[in-house]
Amino acid sequence: MFFIFSKTISTLLMPIFWLLTILIFALWTKNENKRKKAIKIFLLLLIILTNPFIINSLLLMWEIPPTPLKDVKKHDIGIVLTGITRFKTPNDRTYFDTGADRIYHALVLYQQKKISKILITGGNIDIFGEIKKSEAERLKDFLTDAGVPKNDIILEINARNTKENAKNTKEIIEKNYPKSTSILITSAFHLRRAKGCFQKAGVSVTPFSAGFYTQDLSEMGTGSLIPSEKSLYLWYVLTHEILGYFVYWGIGYL
Known part of the structure; x- marks a missing residue:
């Protein structure tokens, strides 16, 4: 049951799911003010979630840095x-x-x-x-x-x-x-x-x-400001892992 539950939650954590939900709401609602707000939220999230620099910076804070081989x-x-x-x-x-x-x-x-x-x-x-x-x-x-x-x-x-x-x-x-x-x-x-x-x-x-997803900030060029679909996936990786960590902590696995 826990296995099936975790896979269901994984789907809900996909950024594309968030964006589609907001977009569908904007198209469905008959309230003009709510539609405008939904579109603004959609565009803002789209900018944030597709920006490589933002997600790389957040992942750098979560990933455990590499250990030099000479120190192992x-x-x-x-x-x-x-x-x-x-x-x-x-x-x-x-x-x-x-x-x-x-x-x-x-x-x-x-x-x-x-x-x-x-x-x-x-x-x-x-x-x-x-x-x-x-x-x-x-x-x-x-x-x-x-x-x-x-x-x-x-x-x-x-x-x-x-x-x-x-x-x-x-x-x-x-x-x-x-x-x-x-x-x-x-x-x-x-x-x-x-x-x-x-x-x-x-x-x-x-x-x-x-298996690092990140680059050192010093190695990131102007390309890190260009929207990328890969960033959507990396947001999923990060949110899924953070939620997984706290779920494990909450049920006593950690």
């Missing part, structure tokens, strides 16, 4: 959260989506001997409950293709959300690697909530940010 201490396990692949045929490779930096950085840390094993946590169950090949299994395929031995890859294929990632990972570590140290690798915008879930579950982790 050796850990036994690198924990990678899924949500970074897509289903596509032919099934002879791993198809990546946004956030693939997670597994890339896990591979880099492994190759630099900063971690000894990679634990991938996350399954695939859609809103109708259809079970497909888990993301963890697809990411394992990628790592083995990249030369990582199978016995250095640990899979957790049942988790559907961050809370379950933490709970299921704890069970694996307590059973098989009770004295190990772990580094948590996930997208910078999601790391705050992920770290909280793992700490709540009793898993001590060192956070490591990957």
Whole structure:
């Protein structure tokens, strides 16, 4: 039920949904004053929500900054959260989506001997409950293709959300690697909530940010003032994650 509820809320958090709702109201209402106000609100929101500089600045305040690789201490396990692949045929490779930096950085840390094993946590169950090949299994395929031995890859294929990632990972570590140290690798915008879930579950982790949506302000040129449809998506990412954080906090997951 929580899974279905979260997906429904996700739809309501889409900026395009907000804009369409206001626009439909402006076209529907017979009150001229309300119509004019709705159109003004629509145009103002459109300007704000499509401005790359505004959303980049807000995301910079939310994302956890990157850790210099030279400062990363050796850990036994690198924990990678899924949500970074897509289903596509032919099934002879791993198809990546946004956030693939997670597994890339896990591979880099492994190759630099900063971690000894990679634990991938996350399954695939859609809103109708259809079970497909888990993301963890697809990411394992990628790592083995990249030369990582199978016995250095640990899979957790049942988790559907961050809370379950933490709970299921704890069970694996307590059973098989009770004295190990772990580094948590996930997208910078999601790391705050992920770290909280793992700490709540009793898993001590060192956070490591990957998969950044932002640019440094010093690198943003005049193009950041030009409206962009990508900004609408980034607003969704930010509002979804902030709401998710406080929902998790409210129900005791953090």
